[in-house]
Amino acid sequence: DLTLLTICQGATAPTLQTTAPNGIVGTWNPSTISNTTNGSYTFTPNAGQCATPVTLQVLITTSNIVPNFDTTPITICTGNTVPTLELIAPNGISGIWFPAIISNTASNTYTFTPNAGQCAIAVSIDVTVSSSITPNFDLTTIEICNGSTAPTLSTMSPNGIVGTWNPSTVSNTTSGTYTFTPNPNQCAIS
Numbered sequence: 001d002l003t004l005l006t007i008c009q010g011a012t013a014p015t016l017q018t019t020a021p022n023g024i025v026g027t028w029n030p031s032t033i034s035n036t037t038n039g040s041y042t043f044t045p046n047a048g049q050c051a052t053p054v055t056l057q058v059l060i061t062t063s064n065i066v067p068n069f070d071t072t073p074i075t076i077c078t079g080n081t082v083p084t085l086e087l088i089a090p091n092g093i094s095g096i097w098f099p100a101i102i103s104n105t106a107s108n109t110y111t112f113t114p115n116a117g118q119c120a121i122a123v124s125i126d127v128t129v130s131s132s133i134t135p136n137f138d139l140t141t142i143e144i145c146n147g148s149t150a151p152t153l154s155t156m157s158p159n160g161i162v163g164t165w166n167p168s169t170v171s172n173t174t175s176g177t178y179t180f181t182p183n184p185n186q187c188a189i190s
Contacts, residue, residue, distance in 0.1 A: 003054065008119035009062045011035055016043075016056075024051045033058055065120040067093040067112055073126040077187040079104055082127075085112070093120045102127055130187040135161040135180055147172055153180075161188040 007013055013033035019025050026045040033041060039058050045051035067089035076082060082102040088094045095114040102110060107128045114120035135157035144150055150170035156162050163182040170178065182188035 004057045004059065005033075006059045006061055007033075007035060008117060009036060009060050011117050011119075013058075016041060024049055026051070026053075034060070036060060061119055063119060065091070065093060065114075065118065067091065067095065067114060067120055067123050069112060069123060069125070071123055071125050073128065074102075075128045075130055075187070076102075076104060078129055078131050085110060093118055095120070103129065105129060133159065133161060133186065133188045135159065135163070135182060135188055137180065142170070144170075144172060153178060161186055163188070 005014070013035040016028040016031060016033060018027060020043070024045050026043050026049075029042050029044065030039070033039070038060050041056040041058060042053055043056070044053045068091045069086070069089050074083065082104045085097040085100065085102060087096065089112075093114050095112050095118075097110055097112050099108065099110060102108075107126075109124050109126050111122055111124045113122050136159045137154075137157050142151060150172040153165040153168065153170060155164060157180070161182050163180050163186075166179050166181065167176065170176075179190055181190050
């Protein structure tokens with residue numbers, strides 16, 4: 001009978017018990033698991049128990065598993081709802097975040113530290129908190145002659161805010177007010 005155990009290099013190795021869960025008593029050879037070298041460990045039952053030896057194969061892994069959170073930098077607006085920092089990555093690595101909750105008032109770096117014994121490394125997410133940005137269109141009053149060519153309203157402000165105008169085109173026959181509404185998630189105001 002062969003059992004496989006994988007442990008992280010340098011992690012605490014389990015203790016080899018001399019009594020099996022089903023009550024069989026015996027000895028291990030070698031008697032202690034190495035946390036640095038692959039190896040085979042054989043449990044030999046004491047005589048007179050009608051039991052057979054079993055072998056435990058120990059594989060030492062040095063690979064550092066990266067918790068596969070999306071670590072793309074996040075920008076949120078001051079006071080907006082913040083995302084929740086999950087304690088388990090999609091690939092099953094569990095751990096803790098520090099700080100534990102994203103602030104919606106101050107920019108910061110949030111670091112996930114995996115729980116021990118997972119052969120995993122820490123990852124970080126940068127969160128930028130931004131105040132509202134005003135699209136910097138030239139807002140001087142425009143005068144055009146009745147029936148002449150009307151200017152086109154750009155859907156992007158000079159400072160990079162994208163959005164829509166209402167109404168979407170300038171009339172060349174009637175006066176009016178035109179409102180620019182930024183697309184969501186830009187920390188911009190109308």
